[in-house]
Amino acid sequence: MICRYAVDELIGLSADCRAVDSERFEKTTYRMNIIKQKALSLIENAFGKSGRVLAVRAWESAGFVEIDVHFPEMVMSGWEKVQHAKIKVGEGVYRDYTPAGWDNETHTCTLYVDTMHNGPGSTWASSLQVGDPITYVGVSNTFHKPLSGKMIVLGDMSALGHYLALQQLAAGQSISGAIAVDEEDMAEFESTFRWNVKAVKKNDAGGLASLLQWTQDIDLTNTEVFIAGHIPTGIQLRKELKKRKDQPNSVRVQGFWS
Ligand SMILES: Cc1cc2nc3c(=O)[nH]c(=O)nc-3n(C[C@H](O)[C@H](O)[C@H](O)COP(=O)(O)OP(=O)(O)OC[C@H]3O[C@@H](n4cnc5c(N)ncnc54)[C@H](O)[C@@H]3O)c2cc1C
Known part of the structure; x- marks a missing residue:
């Protein structure tokens, strides 16, 4: 908005004009949002598929949740790379989550969702109960797949499911690394995952300091x-x-959130 007003000053728009212009801008934004919602619901009608929640395990801190889901129609043709599904978390609102522990026979998997912050995805995941339907509009590849040689993984708790999926794809090949975890979740992480990927205490947004350390x-x-x-x-x-x-031979970054 500041930039728009700076431009208005340059082209000599008066304050009254700005008010009218601002009203027009808001109306346009409102219309654009309606168009976006309609487009999303068309996409959902055309490509939307559903799954059902089988089990929910909320961590003690309530800042993390594991959700077992049955996705009968999920197509995992790209399952030599870690996948992500675009999931409906509200009316016209979608977020990406990673199917981990994929079982090709039963078409079940687990979603590992960070719920320590406020956001539509976080609220949606925290509210799920056994039997709830889940709508998604597709599954796609990420850049990450197992490579020969020594693999090291680094990230925060939003990446836990992603690395569990990478470990599953890597089968017996060892993966080590560190995940930045909020202090209250560290004990639960260590007791749940007996793994070469360790919890390090998160001291900033994405855990940069502790991961570097x-x-x-x-x-x-x-x-x-x-x-x-x-x-x-x-x-x-x-x-x-x-x-x-x-x-290292390579450093591959897959960004999730900012
Ligand atoms: C390929 C891919 C795979 C993903 N897989 C997973 C997954 O398996 N599990 C998972 O939890 N997320 C995963 N994400 C991230 C997820 O899609 C959302 O971006 C994230 O959950 C935030 O959505 P939200 O609606 O809760 O919050 P938003 O509306 O996106 O953000 C609200 C606020 O919360 C902050 N925020 C968002 N996420 C976090 C976080 N994790 N920690 C602290 N603050 C945060 C934002 O900075 C913002 O200030 C993945 C993303 C991608 C692109």
Whole structure:
């Protein structure tokens, strides 16, 4: 809005004009939102498929939830890469979540959802109960798939399902790494996942400081590094790792949220 007003000043729009212009702008935005909602509901009618909640496990802190889902029509043809499904979390509102623990025979999986913040996705996931329907409009590939050699994963709790899916695809191949976790969830993380991927205490939005600290004692030579979750953290982490003398073979960032 500040920029628009600066432009108005430059082209000499009076305050009255601005008020009229602003009203017109709001009406246009309102119409655009209606058009967007209609387009989304057309897409949903054409491509929408549904699943059903089988079980819900909320973590003690209430900041994280595991949701077992039956998706009878889910097409996982790209299941050599980690997948993500676009899920309806409100009227005209969609968020991406990662199917982990995919079972091709039963067409079931688990969604691991961070609910520590306020947002439509977070509210939706926290409200789910056994038997609830879930609508999604498609499944697509992410950039991440298992690579030969030593794999290291880094991210925040929104990336937990993503890395569990990567581990499933990597089968017996070992993956190590660190996930930045809120202090109240650390014990539950360690007792739930007996894994080479460890919880480190999250001290900032995406856990940059603790993830960087964790990498300090690790030899990155000949490793493939995967980063997922908070976008600014992923970008910064990649920059820092690229500066190291023992540079990894690759650093692959998959941004989730900002
Ligand atoms: C390919 C892909 C796969 C994904 N898979 C998962 C998954 O398996 N599990 C999962 O939890 N998320 C996953 N996400 C992220 C998810 O789609 C949403 O972006 C996220 O859950 C936030 O949605 P929201 O509506 O709750 O909050 P938004 O409306 O997007 O944001 C509201 C506020 O909360 C903040 N915020 C958003 N997410 C977080 C967070 N995780 N921690 C702290 N603050 C946050 C935002 O900065 C903003 O201020 C994935 C995203 C992508 C692109």
